[in-house]
Amino acid sequence: MSTTPSARPPAKTRAHISQELDQSRRNGPLRQIQxxxxxxxxxxxxxxxxxxxxxxxxxxxxxxxxxxxxxxxxxxxxxxxxxxxxxxxxxxxxxxxxxxxxxxxxxxxxxxxxxxxMPVNNPHLARFWERSTKRAIACAFIARQLPGLSPDLAHTYGLFCHVGMPVLLQSVRGYGATMVEAAARIDRPFIATENANHRSDHAVVGALLIRAWDMAPELMSAIRLHHDFESLGDAAIEPEVHTLVAAGLVAEHLMRRHEALPEDMDWAANRDAALAWLHIDMGEVEAWDEQLRPLLDEA
Incomplete structure (x- = not known):
């Protein structure tokens, strides 16, 4: 049975996200996050x-x-x-x-x-910053192919997208084991396992860091929503936030192809929505793959 628009949960607007972070910081799972x-x-x-x-x-x-x-x-x-x-x-x-x-x-x-x-000396996050750098390069490359998206903002988004992971690893007992479990499970998304085990996830914690560092508010929203693809296209959310999230999904796919990794669950489930939002097709993604490879090789 399809979900009607009226049955959708409220959109996570910038104000809603800030309120969510404040509440979690006061009396929720983020109290102990450093x-x-x-x-x-x-x-x-x-x-x-x-x-x-x-x-x-x-x-x-x-x-x-x-x-x-x-x-x-x-x-x-x-x-x-x-x-x-x-x-x-x-x-x-x-x-x-x-x-x-x-x-x-x-x-x-x-x-x-x-x-x-934020040095990461943990086997659970091996190559974390190398992959963050690749993601940032891929996001900036995609932004240069799209009208209206700042390559600088896209690069920063790619770099900080998963920054909540090392913060959680340093602050939350057992998060390393959660990462292993989340990566191994094929029955639910990565953040579902994070929330089941810790009542929060790296998208929320990443948004908290972006806000604490007084970075661009659209960056905070995009990082908070980068696994919340049901929100993609919601008119209550700034278009630039949707474009960052959709471009980031394409960047992750291209990065995984460069590393000869299989498609991930997010791409398989949300590819069509992301491509539709960006007004591109798989032919363009294939062309970008060829153009991007030398840049990722250098990274």
Missing amino acids: IPPCPELLSRLRTAMAQAEPDLNEIARIAASDVAMSATLLRMANSPLHRDPQAQPCTTVGQAMTRLGLRETAALMTGFLLRNS
Whole structure:
């Protein structure tokens, strides 16, 4: 029997999500969650990038303040993806920034700072940040193919999409075992197992971190809803949120294809809805797969 529109649960609008987080924080399962503070350098980077004319000197100072971050920028700038075979290799942060461009520089720095603020030394999250980086690259690539979606916002969404997992792993006893169980089960979605065991899930916790770090509200909503595909297309939710969620599902599918993994449950069940929202078809997804592979190889 089909569900009538009147029988649908209320849409998780931005206000509803904030209320949900407040309630869970006060007297629900999120009381014990420890949200790490936003790294100071990341706050400075976001402030510099938020200006009408980004402060290039400040961004260069932030990049140069950490030797490992500088090395990351230089390595990427000198990679085959960016280096002209006839050009000399970059030897300074400034040269690397010029070759990479401001937006890619900021994206690489954001990923570096996030990864180092939340080290994941646990077998349950092996390759977590590597896969987050790939997801971010795939989301930004897809955004460049779509009208109206910011590649910067899409990159950040891909990077932070599953950030609730390491937070839960560090805060909740038994979450590692839950991850193993959730990955193994084929009878229900990953977050259903999280909620059954802990009365919360990584989508909720990820949204909590985004709000605590005072990041874009549409980012908070999209991360909260990135497994709630029944909400896709709901008129009460901002269109940009739907586009991020749908693009993220396509990005996850392309990333899994790159890794020779089978289709996951979310893609199998919600592919048609996501493609319809984005106004694309599988032919375009196949073309994107070919174009994206070199970028994911580099990541």
